[in-house]
Amino acid sequence: MSEVIVHRNGGVVLLGGGAVCPADLTHALQLAPCLVAADGGGNKAIEYNYQPVAVIGDMDSLSSNARDQIPAERIHRVAEQDSTDFGKCLRFVHADFFLAIGFTGRRLDHTLATLSYLAQNQGVPILLIGEEDLIFRAPPRFSMALPVGTRLSLFPFGAVQGRSQGLRWPIDGIALAPNGRVGTSNEVSGPVVLDLDGPCLILLPKSCFDQALAVVRGA
Template sequence: MFQPIVNSTHGVTLLGAGAVNQIDVDDALTIAPCLVAADGGGDRALDLGHEPQAVIGDLDSLSAQARAHLGSRVHHVAEQDSTDFGKCLALIEAPFILALGFTGQRLDHTLAAMSDLFRTSKTVVMLSEEEVITRCPAHITLDLEPETRVSIFPFGPVTAHSSGLRWPLDGLEFSPDTRVGTSNAALGRVEITLNGSALLMVPREGLGAMLQALGLPQT
């Protein structure tokens, strides 16, 4: 499980079988041109007119037709201790990953994807139908339009310092079972210094700002 299947010097677009559309995939590939699919995401890629360089997963949802078409690009990982998204994250080596199609259908799958996103040490930006989501680094600066929604969801005890938010984070303690920092709002440029582990979410129109803040290409 630890020998990489995909090694890319460019960003990877990782496609799942969840909610995704043609425009999002096409746009993602301009930023991260190496396309990899997670299990049934292989069918989704082909339906959208794209040929994945690899399909990784336990293959319980990839169609027989797609499997025959893709041939040696299909990589069966049989163990059941991780999700297909988690398998892909473990088996891809790349500067960063843009993940699409891992939300919007079954809630348990979406929650599992959020957990995988939190656990990985790799740079991953996930696109859902409405949000851009990443594991929040210890310090981040986002150039956002005023009134842009900014949410922090903790995965354990979290304290933070912030500037540029309508409701400052200073002096507050966050955790999944007490206080979560959803639906804050930017006043303009936002700076967050985080002590702990949390996911950072902004609306889809904040993708460019998120990529810039993480030092990633935007085209």
């Protein structure tokens, strides 16, 4: 399979089978009213009374109940096991931006795989919505206006060098690495400007949704 399954001008909500806050899902769909489920995310869609435009994955988690309620032509089985269901969605769905929910919590290996995809996909506008956090891959340079004291964590997925303004603990001259020093639990002290060389994820509280989405979309 090589064709695009879903193409949208605007945003797409990717729904996984992990932890989902119904209010977060409702908010995401208000901004991006196209819902694509990743395999077991189809169960969540039916549970919360939403009908996905497509279900994509290896179909090892989609329940018989969900299959009965989702039109067969919307279920797209991708049998290969070289990528996760999240990765399959990113391959077969084209959109201006993605709001991904239900890809954290429950199995830690699934969460780690999702974060790895997030770190690898430079230039793909993805905002991951977790139980407590918003997560996105940092562009090489960006700025944000956040309340002083806001938690801002940096987690490198490779060797990262950077420069910062507006952080309580500046990162200038510090070599960050996943098996070395990381930048979690930093705090905002003023207008934030970050220059980062290397794959780095930014984690913010969910109260910073608008600011995070603006960075993801390059606004």
